[in-house]
Amino acid sequence: MSKRSKVVVLVVVVLLLGAGGTAAWWFLLRERGSPAPVAAAYLDAWQRADWAAMQRLVTAPPADFAAQHARVLTALKVRQRTFALGPVRRDGDRAEARFTARLDLRGLGEWRYQGTLRLARRDRAAWLVDWSPATIHPSLAPGKLLRRSREQARRAPILARDGSTLAGPGDVVDVDLAGQRVKDRAQVLRALTGLAGADPAVAARALDRAAAAPTQLVPVVTLPRARYLAVKDRIFPVPGLSFVPRTGRQSAGPASAALLVGRVGPATAEDLRRLPAAATSAEPAAARSIQAAG
Numbered sequence: 001m002s003k004r005s006k007v008v009v010l011v012v013v014v015l016l017l018g019a020g021g022t023a024a025w026w027f028l029l030r031e032r033g034s035p036a037p038v039a040a041a042y043l044d045a046w047q048r049a050d051w052a053a054m055q056r057l058v059t060a061p062p063a064d065f066a067a068q069h070a071r072v073l074t075a076l077k078v079r080q081r082t083f084a085l086g087p088v089r090r091d092g093d094r095a096e097a098r099f100t101a102r103l104d105l106r107g108l109g110e111w112r113y114q115g116t117l118r119l120a121r122r123d124r125a126a127w128l129v130d131w132s133p134a135t136i137h138p139s140l141a142p143g144k145l146l147r148r149s150r151e152q153a154r155r156a157p158i159l160a161r162d163g164s165t166l167a168g169p170g171d172v173v174d175v176d177l178a179g180q181r182v183k184d185r186a187q188v189l190r191a192l193t194g195l196a197g198a199d200p201a202v203a204a205r206a207l208d209r210a211a212a213a214p215t216q217l218v219p220v221v222t223l224p225r226a227r228y229l230a231v232k233d234r235i236f237p238v239p240g241l242s243f244v245p246r247t248g249r250q251s252a253g254p255a256s257a258a259l260l261v262g263r264v265g266p267a268t269a270e271d272l273r274r275l276p277a278a279a280t281s282a283e284p285a286a287a288r289s290i291q292a293a294g
Helices: 003-032 036-047 051-055 065-076 185-195 201-213 225-235 255-261 269-274 291-294
Strands: 078-091 094-105 111-119 165-178 217-222 243-251 265-266 284-287
Touching: 036 094, 036 111, 051 065, 051 201, 065 078, 078 201, 094 243, 165 201, 165 225, 185 201, 185 225, 185 243, 201 217, 217 225, 225 243
Parallel strands: none
Antiparallel strands: 078 094, 094 111, 165 217, 165 243, 265 284
16 A cells, blocks of 8 residues: 555544544533433422522522522422423423422322423523423412412212202301300200200310310300201300301201211311311311211
């Protein structure tokens, strides 16, 4: 091989190696320039509530960036949170990264929703999150807030074998105790057991709780409105008793059916110990028999 041929071959080899190296570096730069790692880092920082780390990955974070995120955690009573990165779609210098948020809300359990991170870069610089309140949740916008709400499920009627209603919705009256207004314990006990039909042991325990917490209302028994009206003239004047009308549950049929079906009334302190953490004394609680199974 002539000297000239060797030079030509050498030049070709060098050019090929150079082209291969350029291709490798282009590939590395292309991967390094992907928006996915930035999206993953942002979600990881969010999961750790590291607001400073999140801000470093945002194009122009607002002054209350950390406060907006902390406010959501407080308002929703979030105990734990996880964020899972989904598909990342890139279109030039813009990208969208889908994610799944799972928030463990105290007393309510898991709340899951789908969100989107919008990312951008300028002049081939690093990718950053193009942040707005909708980054936290798709429904958020300036001036809007996330809040908790609970709706009590409407209880279905309980039917007998022949289709007749044993228990269903109706007008009822809650009979409560106001300890600071009780003047004669024996008189109150007679009214609760003789007129309202309360169990003597239940009435006695309610009187004890009312004496221990005289400024709080202590629920005792719930009466169908018709039954309350039948004894109203005698029970209403008794000092220490309070009466709250509402739409609730009432039993129909014979007394034996009422014993089988059970009752529904305001949650007592004992009920709250066995109910979910978010339950309050304002919510109805089922006690005994079929009602408790529902």
